[in-house]
């Protein structure tokens with residue numbers, strides 16, 4: 094059924110046949126999307142928090158909810174592109190409230206399959222209702238100009254020539270700030286995959302679930318309607334629906350967690366740490382607890398998907414009721430070797446090194462109390478403290494494994510927060526870099542000789558990844574870098590090493606970085 098906003102608005106700017114303005118329609122989806130875009134623009138709201146609240150409060154469901162989500166998130170992602178086109182089509186700079194409506198209309202015209210007359214008509218209606226008749230006329234004129242060309246036709250007009258300025262071209266064509274395009278290109282090492290990467294960064298990711306070993310199983314998630322994950326033995330994808338409705342998630346036996354986040358935690362547990370026991374792990378920047386939740390379950394029950402036989406799994410406590418015990422005999426001492434590798438056992442994964450058998454304890458720390466509380470809520474056995482990792486509340490040299498998931502720009506997870514790319518500020522990278530170096534130093538101090546540190550960022554920016562690791566290693570004689578890719582043999586195309594770099598376009602994950610460092614003395 095057509096809305097009133099769509100009826101009769103084809104190319105007439107929302108006037109009826111007599112030329113009188115029609116009564117504007119109340120279009121709940123578009124009004125909600127407009128409110129979200131305004132709130133993000135005006136008061137730095139977070140779209141992913143505000144939109145679900147508005148939908149709930151206004152009783153917007155089903156197709157209307159899906160439309161509001163696509164309108165709000167898609168508009169926010171594409172702001173850079175739309176603003177360049179709006180500027181080209183306007184004879185004056187629009188007021189912010191009018192500009193937000195134009196962005197919403199441009200998204201419908203250029204990237205959604207909304208018929209042009211409906212995209213223009215409904216936006217003009219909205220502006221007439223929310224702002225006024227004068228603004229509605231202006232919006233009608235600008236949107237009609239925008240609708241006269243496709244996005245592919247607009248890009249060469251508004252973006253710099255790719256031959257002169259390839260980064261500037263990609264920034265406008267794919268709606269990313271220029272400095273982020275540069276950072277991605279530097280981390281990828283060439284421009285070859287940039288279009289695919291930026292495209293993947295503009296797509297809404299599937300919700301990925303993790304089944305925490307010993308507490309739930311992937312089968313349980315599949316039974317609840319999820320699809321099997323691509324790499325992680327604990328992952329499942331949710332195509333639609335609220336993950337909180339899944340029993341295992343509601344009971345924190347499973348959780349929402351990107352597959353790369355699962356894999357970097359798993360990789361840390363797979364590195365052999367030599368003969369001094371493997372009992373105490375530290376998650377130094379644990380809040381809100383995604384990786385701590387998985388590490389806590391593996392520490393308790395073992396890497397159940399990687400253990401080589403039923404007997405190993407039973408020894409590690411493959412049930413949801415008890416913490417695991419370690420018999421210390423099932424881990425491989427070298428990545429990929431037969432002993433302890435699932436290949437040697439009965440039909441488990443054939444390519445996974447060093448599955449941890451269970452029986453460790455986790456200390457999880459975060460500098461912020463409220464984030465430490467979230468860790469406490471999501472873990473079962475871990476001890477949780479509020480502590481500054483740069484001024485350790487623990488003795489040095491006592492941990493067998495340390496996860497340092499460092500505070501970072503989050504450039505690797507831009508697909509999750511539609512407006513995030515426009516909020517990040519490159520000026521903060523220098524200060525973050527100082528903190529990241531200090532945290533990595535204290536992480537190396539915390540681990541015993543033979544033990545291992547995972548340095549992780551949800552950013553591929555070189556200044557937060559390779560440069561930090563390289564600087565710290567250059568200063569310390571007591572640490573060496575391992576080839577992280579060897580501990581993730583199930584994942585292809587992780588880069589030239591020795592670190593592992595995930596990418597949305599290659600792996601369908603966030604652009605997570607992992608370096609594994611062993612304390613040598």
Ligand SMILES: C[S@@+](CC[C@H](N)C(=O)[O-])C[C@H]1O[C@@H](n2cnc3c(N)ncnc32)[C@H](O)[C@@H]1O
Nearest residue numbers: 378379380381382383384459460481482498500
């Ligand atoms: C990238 S997040 C960690 C995400 C978490 N590992 C997970 O998987 O859910 C970084 C965390 O580091 C914490 N943090 C920042 N500075 C810190 C410090 N000096 N010591 C300990 N934690 C810190 C932040 O509060 C934030 O919760």
